[in-house]
Structure formats: C-alpha cells, structure tokens
Amino acid sequence: MGPAQTLAAILGLSTVSGINLYxxxxxxxxxxxxxxxxxxxxxLAILSHPVVLGVAALLFLLxxxxxxxxFITPIWDGLHTFIRPIGGALLALGAAGELxxxxxxxxxxxxxxxxxxxxxxxxxxxxxxxxxxxxxSHSVLSVAEDLGVAALLALAxxxxxxxxxxxxxxxxxxxLLLPLLxxxxxFVLTGFRxxxxxxxxxxxxxxxxxxxxxxxxxxxxxxxxxxxPCFARRxxxxxxxxxxxxxxxxxxxxxxxRRWFRTRSLSFDxxxxxxxxFPGLLWDTAVFLRDGKPQILLTxxxxxxxxxxxxxxx
Numbered sequence: 487m488g489p490a491q492t493l494a495a496i497l498g499l500s501t502v503s504g505i506n507l508y509x510x511x512x513x514x515x516x517x518x519x520x521x522x523x524x525x526x527x528x529x530l531a532i533l534s535h536p537v538v539l540g541v542a543a544l545l546f547l548l549x550x551x552x553x554x555x556x557f558i559t560p561i562w563d564g565l566h567t568f569i570r571p572i573g574g575a576l577l578a579l580g581a582a583g584e585l586x587x588x589x590x591x592x593x594x595x596x597x598x599x600x601x602x603x604x605x606x607x608x609x610x611x612x613x614x615x616x617x618x619x620x621x622x623s624h625s626v627l628s629v630a631e632d633l634g635v636a637a638l639l640a641l642a643x644x645x646x647x648x649x650x651x652x653x654x655x656x657x658x659x660x661x662l663l664l665p666l667l668x669x670x671x672x673f674v675l676t677g678f679r680x681x682x683x684x685x686x687x688x689x690x691x692x693x694x695x696x697x698x699x700x701x702x703x704x705x706x707x708x709x710x711x712x713x714x715p716c717f718a719r720r721x722x723x724x725x726x727x728x729x730x731x732x733x734x735x736x737x738x739x740x741x742x743x744r745r746w747f748r749t750r751s752l753s754f755d756x757x758x759x760x761x762x763x764f765p766g767l768l769w770d771t772a773v774f775l776r777d778g779k780p781q782i783l784l785t786x787x788x789x790x791x792x793x794x795x796x797x798x799x800x
Contacts, residue, residue, distance in 0.1 A: 488646075490650065492581065493650065494643075496578045496581045496597065497596075497642075498639060498641075498643075498653055499577040499639075500596065500597040500598075502635040502639060503571075503573050504600065504603065504605035504607075505605070505608050507566070507569065507574070507601075508549055510573075510577065511573075512539060515534045515538055515539050516534070517643070518530070518533060523643050527580060527582075527584050528583060529581075530577070553625075559624060563609040563612060564609075567605065567609075570601050571599075572598065574597045575595070576594075578596060579593055603660050606668075607663055608631065609667075611627065611667070612624070613673070666726070669728060676717075677768035681786070681787050684786075684790065689714065689715070698749075702735065706733070706735030713731055713732070713733050713742075714792045715786065716729075716783045716784060717784045718782075719782040719783060719784050724743065730743035737756060738753060738755070738756040739753075739754045741781075741783070754774040754775060755774070759793055763793060765790075769784040769785065
C-alpha cells in the first residue's frame, strides 16, 4: 500500500467504525478473503478469518434490526459509545501496521478520536430523529448509513486520492454539527429522564443552577413563583435545543439563559401563561408571545404542573 492508500485506509476505517463497526469489519474481512481488497497490512489479516466474519455478520444483523426501532436505537448507540471508538482505534492501528512505531501511536490516537466523533454525530442525528419517533425515518437513516460505510470503504481502497478529500469533508461536517448534536443529546436524555420521573414525582427547584436563580431574583426580588427548565425549539436569538429556564415574575413569564458565557433574559408579552400548550410523549410544547410573535419552547413532562392551563378558546 502506498502512502495515500495507507492514509486513506487509516482515516476511512476510523470514520466508518464510528458509524457501524461491525459492517466495517465484515466488509474489510470479506474484501480480503474474496480478493476485492489487496495489499492489506498483515495486522488486518485476522479480519478475514471465518470466525471473525461470522461474529461480525451476526452483530451486524443485530445492529441492522436495532437501528430500525425507535427508542431501541439510542440504547444500542449508548452501549457502543466505548465499543466503536476502541474498534476504530484498533482498525486504524492495524492499517498502520507497516509504519514507524510513532506513526502507529498517532494512528491509534487519531482513529479513536475520529471514531468517537462520528459515533457522536450518528447518535446525535438519531436523537434528533426522535422528535418524530416513527420507524420510517429511522429505517431510511440506517440504510443510508450502511450504504455510506460501504461506499466510503470502497473509495478508500480503490481511489484513495478521491477518498481523502471526501473523508476530510465528512470530518469537517462532523465538527460543525457537533454543538447542535451535543445540545440534541442533552435535550433527549433530559426528556427521557423527565418522562420517567413524571410517573412517580415532579421536578424540584433544587435542580435549578445558581446562575439561573440569581437572574430570577433580579427579575423578582422576592422568590419567583416558578423557575422551570426548558429547551428552545423556535426562539428568536437562540439556537435550536438551547437549554434555558422559564421564570414567572411580575405577573408575566421570562426566559433566562446563558449564551457566550453571559446570563441573559428576554420577556414575553404579559400573560398568565403560554397562549397554547401541546402535551407530548417526552416533551410538552409551550407557545409564548413576544412582540406578538410566537416563541416555541419545550418543557419536560415532570414540570407539567408548573404551567397554568390554557383557557379554552370560545
């Protein structure tokens, strides 16, 4: 393998391992066994062993099924938060088997880091899909991921000069999406926790951080009636899934949040509560008005008691 193909193999294996480790092992092992891939380092020869191929095929089948079922997908991905990066690091090390020991260490570190990044991106996208938890979207995403893994591996080993810029674009996109995906991860995990806790209890003020309580006291020197966590769905000036707090003070509601290391607030139009609410499976949607324009927030089910009921429209 030449330098370009070696680099493409290291980066390619790392990238796709974070998406589907078992399919990666299955494709590389089968490619070597049936002569589709030539010149692999000896450290990767074990992938073509029948036992390895059989286990990889079985685990890929389990992942293929788990990826199609909403609410099973995040559990499966959560279990693989450590498995995929470790697998990516080991495959990158194997691809660098003929290089200098220093290069092997760098490949190991890079492989684990890249696999963790692509795994986080996959998990974040799947969590975003849970805002509409129906099987069709998850099935489409799963098939697209598997096709992407196969295409990127084929490109890395057949046309490394083309594969390198493609992999570079994938990694740049992953880095750009990471803030949104981290917010989505916090959003969905908080929603799961709130939905489970709503069955036995409610959220408490003890969970409100100090910075939010201090800002709430600025808005209402006496203790505010309510301070409840929420996430922005569509609020002017806030990115989607940005965490915030709804504060009831002075007969109206305010939104308190941190942005660029500063605590800020914005006030909604004077009203006893939201103009509309929509109960949900994990999150309730609350619509407030600011300058007459709707601002949409998502509150956990365990805080459902805090928002007053919306009066019926005559």
